[in-house]
Amino acid sequence: MNLKERGLLLILSGPSGVGKGTVRKALFEKNTNLSYSISMTTRVPRPGEKDGVDYFFKSREEFEALIAKGRLLEWAEYAGNYYGTPLDYVEETLEKGKDVFLEIEVKGAMQVKQAFAHGVFLFLAPPSLAELRTRILGRGTEDESSIQRRLEAAREEIELMNHYDYVVVNDDIDAARERVEAIVVAEHCKRSRVASVYKKALESDF
Amino acid sequence: MNLKERGLLLILSGPSGVGKGTVRKALFEKNTNLSYSISMTTRVPRPGEKDGVDYFFKSREEFEALIAKGRLLEWAEYAGNYYGTPLDYVEETLEKGKDVFLEIEVKGAMQVKQAFAHGVFLFLAPPSLAELRTRILGRGTEDESSIQRRLEAAREEIELMNHYDYVVVNDDIDAARERVEAIVVAEHCKRSRVASVYKKALESDF
Numbered sequence: 001m002n003l004k005e006r007g008l009l010l011i012l013s014g015p016s017g018v019g020k021g022t023v024r025k026a027l028f029e030k031n032t033n034l035s036y037s038i039s040m041t042t043r044v045p046r047p048g049e050k051d052g053v054d055y056f057f058k059s060r061e062e063f064e065a066l067i068a069k070g071r072l073l074e075w076a077e078y079a080g081n082y083y084g085t086p087l088d089y090v091e092e093t094l095e096k097g098k099d100v101f102l103e104i105e106v107k108g109a110m111q112v113k114q115a116f117a118h119g120v121f122l123f124l125a126p127p128s129l130a131e132l133r134t135r136i137l138g139r140g141t142e143d144e145s146s147i148q149r150r151l152e153a154a155r156e157e158i159e160l161m162n163h164y165d166y167v168v169v170n171d172d173i174d175a176a177r178e179r180v181e182a183i184v185v186a187e188h189c190k191r192s193r194v195a196s197v198y199k200k201a202l203e204s205d206f
Numbered sequence: 207m208n209l210k211e212r213g214l215l216l217i218l219s220g221p222s223g224v225g226k227g228t229v230r231k232a233l234f235e236k237n238t239n240l241s242y243s244i245s246m247t248t249r250v251p252r253p254g255e256k257d258g259v260d261y262f263f264k265s266r267e268e269f270e271a272l273i274a275k276g277r278l279l280e281w282a283e284y285a286g287n288y289y290g291t292p293l294d295y296v297e298e299t300l301e302k303g304k305d306v307f308l309e310i311e312v313k314g315a316m317q318v319k320q321a322f323a324h325g326v327f328l329f330l331a332p333p334s335l336a337e338l339r340t341r342i343l344g345r346g347t348e349d350e351s352s353i354q355r356r357l358e359a360a361r362e363e364i365e366l367m368n369h370y371d372y373v374v375v376n377d378d379i380d381a382a383r384e385r386v387e388a389i390v391v392a393e394h395c396k397r398s399r400v401a402s403v404y405k406k407a408l409e410s411d412f
Contacts, residue, residue, distance in 0.1 A: 123397065125404060158405070166395040167404055179395050186392035189372040189385050191329065198331060198373060199364070 005197055007094040008187055009116050010034070011102045012180065013109035014124030015154035017136040019170045021054070023124060024103040026177040034101045034184070035093045043081035046141055074104065074111035079149070083108060099184065106157045113163060120187050122180060123164035127171040129155070211403055213300040214393055215322050216240070217308045218386065219315035220330030221360035223342040225376045227260070229330060230309040232383040240307045240390070241299045249287035252347055280310065280317035285355070289314060305390065312363045319369060326393050328386060329370035333377040335361070
C-alpha cells in the first residue's frame with residue numbers, strides 16, 4: 001500500500017542566537033529523509049562558514065535582483081543584511097513527495113506562513129534569556145551594542161511564538177533534535193493529512 | 207525552568223483485531239513515562255490474560271453497578287460484553303502532571319472525546335483488510351460467523367477515523383510503537399499547550 005503524499009514543508013525558526021543552526025546541523029547528521037533548503041544571505045560569512053553549505057552568500061545587488069524576479073519564497077532584511085529562501089528548490093522537492101526543512105529567521109518564517117499555511121512551524125526557544133545572552137556572547141563575533149540589539153530583538157521575537165505550531169525548548173542539542181524528529185514523524189501521522197489517502201488505498205484491496 | 211503542565215490523555219483505538227493490545231504492550235515495555243489505565247470488561251479472559259494486568263475482569267452485575275454510580279469515563283457493550291474505563295485513576299493521574307494512556311474500543315473512544323475534547327486521539331489502522339482478517343483468524347478464538355461480524359464491524363469502525371487526531375498504520379509493531387512515541391513527544395511540544403507556561407517561566411528570569 002502506497003501512502004505517498006506531497007512532502008511536508010517544515011520551518012525551524014526562533015530568536016537570534018537560540019541555536020537554530022546547531023540544531024539543524026545535528027538533525028542532518030542523523031537524518032537523511034529531510035531535504036535541507038539552504039538560505040541565501042548578504043551577510044559576511046562567519047569563520048568556518050562555507051558558501052553553498054551554510055548559506056549561499058550573495059552581494060546586495062544579486063539579492064535584490066532575485067527579489068525583483070520573485071524567485072524568493074521569503075526574504076527579510078535583518079541587522080543590515082538580507083536573508084532569504086530560493087523558491088524553486090522548495091516547490092520541486094515537495095512535488096516529489098519529499099519533506100523540505102527550512103531554518104530561517106522569524107520575519108522570514110511569518111512570510112512563509114502566508115504562502116504555505118499548511119507548513120509545519122517550529123519555534124526553537126531558549127531555556128532562558130540569560131542562556132541566550134551567554135550564547136550570543138560565546139560567539140565572540142559581536143560588540144556590546146550589537147549584543148544588546150540582539151537581546152532586545154530576541155524578546156520581541158519570542159512574542160511571535162504564538163504563530164507557530166510547536167515550541168521546541170533548546171535546553172540540550174540532542175534533546176531538541178529528538179523533539180524535532182518526533183514532530184516530523186507525528187506530522188506524517190496526522191489524520192488530516194493521511195485519512196483520505198489511506199481510505200483510497202484500503203478500497204483498492206477489493 | 208519548570209514547564210510542568212497537566213498530563214496528556216492519550217487514547218489508542220482502532221478496529222477490532224488491528225493489534226491495539228500488542229502495540230500497547232510494546233509501548234509499555236520501552237516507555238516508563240506513560241501511565242496505563244487498565245480497562246474493565248465482562249468478557250471471558252483469553253488464554254494468558256491476567257486480571258488487573260490485561261483487564262479488570264468483572265461480572266455484568268458489578269459492571270452495571272459502576273455505570274449506575276457514574277464511575278466510568280466511558281463504557282460500551284461490544285459483541286455481547288461490556289468494556290469500560292474507570293474514571294478516578296485517569297483524573298488523579300492527569301492532575302499529577304503525568305500522561306495517561308488508554309487503549310480502548312472505538313465506541314468508547316468517541317465517548318472519551320465528548321468528555322475530554324483535549325485528549326489526543328490515535329487511530330491504529332490495519333495496513334489492509336486482508337491483513338486484518340488474517341490477524342482475527344490467527345487468534346483462533348472465534349468461529350466463522352464471529353469473524354465475519356468482526357470484519358464488518360472493522361469496516362464500519364474505519365469510517366470513524368475522521369474523528370481522530372492521528373492515524374498510525376500498524377504495518378509493523380515496532381514502527382507503530384515508534385510512531386506513537388513520536389506523537390507523545392510532539393504533543394508535548396504543541397505551542398497551544400506550552401506557550402503560556404513557557405512565557406510565564408521566561409518572565410520569572412527577571
